[in-house]
Amino acid sequence: MTIVEAIKTAMRAKGGPMTTEEVYRFIVSERLYEFHADNPAGIVRQQIRRHCDGIEYSSASPTKHFKVVDGGRYDILSSPIKTSRSRASARLQQRRPLSSKQKKPAVATPRKELLSEALSLYSKYLAELKRRILRDLKDLSPSEFERFAKRLLDKYGFLDTHVTQISGDGGIDGHGKLKVGLANLHVAFQCKRYLKGNVQRPEIDKFRGACQGDYEQGLLFTTSSFSEGAIGASIKKGAVPIILIDGPAIVDLMISKGFGVQTEEVLPIYTYALDLALDPS
Known part of the structure; x- marks a missing residue:
């Protein structure tokens, strides 16, 4: 039942x-x-x-x-x-058809339809906002993008995050710690601010090699996307896992954490x- x-x-x-x-x-x-x-x-x-x-x-x-x-x-x-x-x-459908001489009264839009339109407009607004954020992220300099990634990880809950020096970083742009249970997971991150193209598998392999031995996990941020080969190589048995975070995922993370965005509670939607x-x- x-x-x-x-x-x-x-x-x-x-x-x-x-x-x-x-x-x-x-x-x-x-x-x-x-x-x-x-x-x-x-x-x-x-x-x-x-x-x-x-x-x-x-x-x-x-x-x-x-x-x-x-x-x-x-x-x-x-x-x-x-x-x-x-x-x-x-009720409107049940009314008798009006003669051609009768003036049709104004028909109120059903509230369910109005709510649907409001939600559709909100979805369009949110999509445009995400496109603008991603566009502006691509306009950052490489060093600005690295500092941005560090602060995003701070917001997520990482501890002791640092951006490495530009010279001799071995492919690692920064590192930090993430508390998992009773232990701290040592994590390295790398930033790829791409305007065109996507991140290929060789970049994953090089980053993993730089992480091996010193870090338990790697995070790879890009304003672009990842090739199928890169995605397939990100997790390998017995090797340091590389977590891939592409442009849309960065923006979604920003919105979920309220980082780089503000909430304006100016349009509450009430239901009966x-x-x-x-x-x-």
Whole structure:
């Protein structure tokens, strides 16, 4: 039995509206469903809302089994409703066709469609931001890119990071320590600020040779990409592993760590949840 089927069984047994807490207690008492989550009551509430007619948000189910009654209580529908658009859009479809002489009223865009458009615009904005960051990284000088990589590793949690001297670094641009469990992993890094082309396998082999004996791991940053041969040679049994971080991966790491980017909380996106405010449980 699925969680939705268990909820429906509880509501049928009750024969009337129930709060999410009442549904949860009935499911547990009758052993209708085995929960494996930290917050099982929250799972019941989430599933009821996902399948509730009149409640629309980005992850809501198109199949509706329940309805909001009053005071934050829910009941089962007489039969499931399949929806591919919001209720507002469905109501518009049910209207009689207007005659040519009648003026068509302004039609409000369904909120689900508006949310989809907002998310699409955000995705385009984020993609453009990533392209700009990567473009600017490629404009850094080699030494600036090395210092940038050091500070990025600091932000990630590396300790005692240093950029080596330009002369006689043996192919290693910097090094640091990463705490793994109770030990510190000694890591070397190398930076390849490429405007064109990609990093080939010989570069991986040379960097590994420079790491061997002194470091347990190597990180290779590039503003470009890696060839298939380079990717295949990065991890070899019995040899120092070389972790490959290409341009897009650098930008993703920057964003995840909030390094070189700022968050502007100017456009919160709200979804309908009045039923939660009325839920006595």
